[in-house]
Structure formats: structure tokens, C-alpha cells
Amino acid sequence: MEETPSVVSSCVDLSGDDDWTPFDAPSLVGASLRFVSGEPDGNRYRVRYYRNAEGELRARIWFGPETEGPPGHSHGGAMAAVFDEVLGLAAWTAGYGIVVGNLNVSFRNMLPLGTVATVVSTVLSAEGRKIKVQGRLVQGETVFAEAECLCITLPQKF
Template sequence: MSSAPQSPFPPDIADARARLGASYRRLGHAIAGHLVEVDVLDRLTTALDAATAELDALPARDRVSERPTGDWGPPPASGEAMFSFDERPVSGRAAPLGFDVSVTRDGDEAVGRLTLGKAHEGAPSRSHGGIISALFDDLFGFVLTIAEQAGFTGELTIRYEAGTPIGVPLVCRVRMVERVGRKLLMTGELTPESDETQVFARATATFIAIDPERFRQLTTD
């Protein structure tokens, strides 16, 4: 969650992986959002199965050894972009199932900006609730970097005030409001970018602080 993307690969490979992740995400929205004939679907399935087999034949990664220390601090300055590891499931730029969310620091808040697409749809023209939950959980993790504190999710509660539309620019703001021992209490809101007084969803979370050295032990044991 630094001011530059994090990857164990050289920049040219990391950038190529990011392009592939973005292409995969676009494919997901295209599949969900279009009427397609059987012959086209079968042709694409064959091509994707071949691509999967090609990748599966390559050496496997050991992502535990790639990230033995986590991503907690030092944070970027207020106003700067925040990045985590490239395959971070929601906000990673190479994440196949990512949301294409850009994150910046605004004082003590982490602010995510995104537009949800067809692959995120639950009710017609509205996001699936689990997508919103995952978004909040991911962005709360960026607050740990601002606080320079290692931690993990202990509890997450989402209150859905209104259906979250797809295809509309959104803003998700999160922050830590209190520390009680090892408990890090956080809150956040999801709004349209055009009017941040209109709230689609609110979240509260309790994260549990952990010694960074303990985190390193967990990833190497």
C-alpha cells in the first residue's frame, strides 16, 4: 500500500501481468453483459481452456515467500495514490477478479474510486451485496497502512441504505475512529461520486492489531 505498485517481478513483467489482469476483468464484464451465440461461446471456451492449460504448465509461484512482511507502512502522503500487492483480490492491478478501484490517501482516510460493471450485478442494474462487502474489507486494509499497524479483519458489518448502481462512478471512504487495546474500530461509507451526501452503504469493522514480527512468523511457519 505504498506510493508505487508492489510486485516481486521486474517492471516489464509486472506491467504485463497488470495488463493481463485488466484484460481478464474486461472479459468478465463482456461475458456478463452481452448476448452471445453458442458457437461463439464454445469457441471462446476452447481458447480460454487452452490459455489456462498453457499457464498451468508453467512453474508455480510461492506467494508466501514473495510477501513475508505484509504491506503496513510507511504510508504515502495525503493526496497520493496507495497501492498494495498486484494480485490483491479487490484493488490489485493484476487481480483477475479485481474491481478496478483506485485508492488515494485523504488525511486519515483511504478513498477508493471505482465504477462497478456487469460482472458485479446482483439485482437488475444494482451491485451484488457481496461485492460491496468485499470492497469495504479491502479498503479498510489501506487504513492499516495509514496507521502503520499490521492487523486483520475481526468483524465486518454492512448496512445497505440503498441499492448500489452499476455503471455509476462511486466513492468509498473509510477511516479508523478508535483504538481499544488491540481492537481497531473503523467506519466507512459508499456514495456516488456526484453526491457524497447520498449514501448507498455504510460499514463498521473491528480489525485486530498484530505484531509485524508475528505476521512474518505466520507466513514462514
């Protein structure tokens, strides 16, 4: 019987598209708020952030063995955690200091472990303290999940 290695190779290609610029989005919120992107060489997630030509946040994410839910596939909660971080950071990238108040995720396809997928995010609206952000978790034409969140801006003194 062959054993599964406890540590996955660090060779995971998280490169972005040609018109994307690397961006350190997590630095906007500080090291303590990096649940998903906090272990760049770990076995859960590996993440690299970019901005596209319009300044919208993109994330290239590898889903490792520690995200497993259904055998051989990522857990829905693992995908939801990714949306929480990426969509929240999309609002921060657009200049809004926020917390996520509501996150709705619709799962479309099972995501195999070891997949490198992209979260495409867009800030939809800003009205008063309410910021709406949407995102899609995709690989090519395959949509694994879609999400929309309502973010609430933080008081100035926070």
C-alpha cells in the first residue's frame, strides 16, 4: 500500500494572466487576518493575488489535501472560506475598510483536490456603509462556485 506524502511539493503554478499585476492584498488588513493565505507553502491553500487591468482583485488558489470534504474533492466550507477572504480583500483593494456581514455561496461543481482555480471578484455597489461584492471560483470554463457578499464599512476610528 502506497502512503500519501504528508507534505505536498512546493511546485504549484499560481501565475496570473499576462495583463494581471501581482498585488499584496493581504497586507491591507494585516497578518492576523490571513486565514486562507497565511501559509504560502502549506497543504491547505496556496494563494497569489493580482489586480487586472481595471484594478479588480483576482486570486489564483491551489486547494490542497487539507481542504478535503467529499473524497478527492474540496469541502464546501473551504471554498466559502476562500470567498470570505478574497471578496473581503476585493473591497479593501477598492478602498473600503470592511468586515463581511453576509456571504452567500452557490456551489456549481465539485472541485478536485490539487486544483489551481481563480477567484474573479467585482465590487458591485457602494451605498452608505454597505458594499456589495461578487465573485466566481473558476478554472477555464468550469465554474465551481459563485458568491455574493454584503460588506459593512468599519468606523473611521477602528
